[in-house]
Amino acid sequence: MNKRILLPLLVLVIGGFAVYGLMTGRPVPEPIDSPAGPATAVDVFIATPESVRLTVSSQGTIRPHRAIDIVAQVGGKVDSVSDVYLNGDFFTEGQQLLRIEDADFRFAVIRAESIVAEAKELLATIKGQALQAKREWRDLGNEDANALFLKKPQLRAAEARVAAAKSDLSQAKLSLQRTVIRAPFDGRIEETLVNLGQYVAPGAAIAKIYATDKVEVRLPLTDRQIALLDLPLRYQNSEAALSPTKVELSADFGGQRWQWQGYIKRTSASIDVQNRVLYALAEIDLPFAKDESNRRPPLTVGQFVEAKIEGRELDNILLLPRKALQPGNLLWLVDADDKLQSLPIELIKSTRQQVAVRAEVAGEVRVLVSALDYYVVGLQVAPKAINQPQSLNSATVLTDTNAPVLAADPQAEEVIGE
Incomplete structure (x- = not known):
């Protein structure tokens, strides 16, 4: 083999073994446990x-639980007021608050009684006439009598006139009673709207009241x-x-x-x-x-x-x-x-x-x-x-006196349940 090729090849082989020996033969460092740091100090509840x-x-x-305006049902001049008819005063159910002048209403009752008496007199007269007509018709020997001859329509009209007169009399008496305005329940006067000597029209409010x-x-x-x-x-x-x-x-x-x-x-x-x-x-x-x-x-x-x-x-x-x-x-x-x-x-x-x-x-x-x-x-x-163990029971209440719920800001107290 040519020395030019053999010599470089031999050098490479020897170098390779030398590198391998250095890599595998070096000492391996042993792990050393580092000292643990101090534990973090914390507060617990x-x-x-x-x-x-x-x-x-x-x-x-x-x-108020119940608040109303007292309204006059009849018109007239305020004739008298009660001692409790004052702003802020208390009254009891049925107590008189004020009275409207009642002379005209008493006259109306008298006139209505007179009309009732006249209507009753007319009814009695027609009843007598009807009885007399029935007798006369029977004397004629005819069983089928004429209703007009027997005065039946006149009798019904007279009875209706009496009923209407009595109704007018009841209305006149009711109007007379309404001249005295009484409290509908135990309550308090919030504000008076009329006073002694003042004229009030039917339907006019005379006071604001509420129940107590x-x-x-x-x-x-x-x-x-x-x-x-x-x-x-x-x-x-x-x-x-x-x-x-x-x-x-x-x-x-x-x-x-x-x-x-x-x-x-x-x-x-x-x-x-x-x-x-x-x-x-x-x-x-x-x-x-x-x-x-x-x-x-x-x-x-x-x-x-x-x-x-x-x-x-x-x-x-x-x-x-x-x-x-x-x-x-x-x-x-x-x-x-x-x-x-x-x-x-x-x-x-x-x-x-x-x-x-x-x-x-x-x-x-x-x-x-x-x-x-x-x-x-x-x-x-x-x-x-930071505290001792809690000792709670079923009566424990969590409140927040510093954060009430405002009507304008209902979220002021944070209650989370979503």
Whole structure:
């Protein structure tokens, strides 16, 4: 073989073996465990699932349960007024409020009585004539008598004239009675519209009044709030009794906070098209009665009140600080090994301070309330409890006294059930 070819080939073979030896014979580095960093310190809230009864906040203005205008049914000059015929005064059912001058109506009664007497006299005369005609016809020996001869049409006309005269007399007496205007129910005068010596025409309003047996307040509710309540929603084809929903009303008066107990017995017939809310109508019985146990003032029509509506009882609920809720409706729990675990939940209610969530957990859990730069399942943390375990029961109520639902802004309290 030619040395020019053999020598380069030999060099390549030797070089190849040398490279292979260097590659396979170098020492392999052994892995060294790096020291673990300190666990992230976090705050946790200890919570236990309970059965809780939530409340919904709303507010509204007191208005009469029944309000009407008293209207004069006859015309005339106001002859006298009652001592209670004053703005803001109270009256009882059947009490006289004012009287219209009745001289003309008494004269009308006398004239009507005279017409009745004349009609009765004419009827008696025609009855006598009819009896006499019947005798004369019988003496003629003919059984078929002529109705006109027997005065039957005249008799019917006379009887109708008596009935009409009596009707006119009843109308005159009724008009005389209507000169005295009485209260149709126990109530209060909101505004007087006429006074002593003034002439009123038939159909003219003389006063605005309202009943005092109860008052009501319209409480705006969103559909998300309604989902938390057992409202007495009516069905057309149902005669079942509706259970009223309790509501506590409160208002400030004289530098103090006062409460009244009411009940929601019905709702409005339609949803408000402007703000998309349904109004619950709460009734308060005897709002003007004096409470002997304290110096609580009476409710006043037009007064602004705040309401706490009792909701339905919900099971398996966690009550947590608002900062425990993480984006995506998630809770982050710290397990027994102090590692993070994610928990999907159903957000039931949220206020500025608290949230109520439904979650499938068994027993006590530790809920992360600290903000982290990132959240990773299995992240090692060093938890610190910021509270003692909750001890709740079925009477637990979540309220938000700082965020009532405004009539103009029914979303002020955030209740999430979508």
